[in-house]
Amino acid sequence: xxxxxxxxxxxxxxxxxxxxxxxxxxxxxxxxxxxxxxxxxxxxxxxxxxxxxxxxxxxxxxxxxxxxxxxxxxxxxxxxxxxxxxxxxxxxxxxxxxxxxxxxxxxxxxxxxxxxxxxxxxxxxxxxxxxxxxx
Numbered sequence: 001x002x003x004x005x006x007x008x009x010x011x012x013x014x015x016x017x018x019x020x021x022x023x024x025x026x027x028x029x030x031x032x033x034x035x036x037x038x039x040x041x042x043x044x045x046x047x048x049x050x051x052x053x054x055x056x057x058x059x060x061x062x063x064x065x066x067x068x069x070x071x072x073x074x075x076x077x078x079x080x081x082x083x084x085x086x087x088x089x090x091x092x093x094x095x096x097x098x099x100x101x102x103x104x105x106x107x108x109x110x111x112x113x114x115x116x117x118x119x120x121x122x123x124x125x126x127x128x129x130x131x132x133x134x135x
Contacts (some may be wrong), residue, residue: 024072061097071103085134091123092116 005015024042027035036043036049060075071093080090092113093103099114100107114118129133 058094058097060105063102067108068102070102076103085127085132087135088120088123091120095119 003017006017008015010040024045027039027042027045029035029054035045037046039045061068061070061071061073063071073094076090076093080086092105095113095116096102096107099119100110101114102110103114108114124134
């Protein structure tokens with residue numbers, strides 16, 4: 001971050017100074033990205049990284065000008081919820097983004113999504129655990 005922005009407002013948010021002792025400052029993810037999944041001391045990192053990926057890449061998926069330009073996470077989620085949690089179209093599209101980079105079961109360049117049935121079953125299990133009734 002640019003220290004000159006501390007105290008200013010950027011995009012409606014006041015920029016705060018970074019903490020004096022940031023979490024995980026002693027871990028070098030650039031030279032050893034495997035630490036995200038292999039750290040026994042900081043096992044929560046893989047969940048933090050996964051959540052960051054979800055928020056920054058899945059929920060904001062954008063293929064502007066590409067074959068999937070019309071696909072929008074929030075629109076598709078709303079359609080799935082308003083439709084009574086019917087079918088697997090939503091989780092299949094999300095699985096495509098997570099696993100292959102596009103909201104399809106087979107993406108150009110990267111190929112087929114792995115473990116589609118297991119992804120569908122896990123999604124259904126999570127929804128049921130939350131007290132919902134996916135169909």
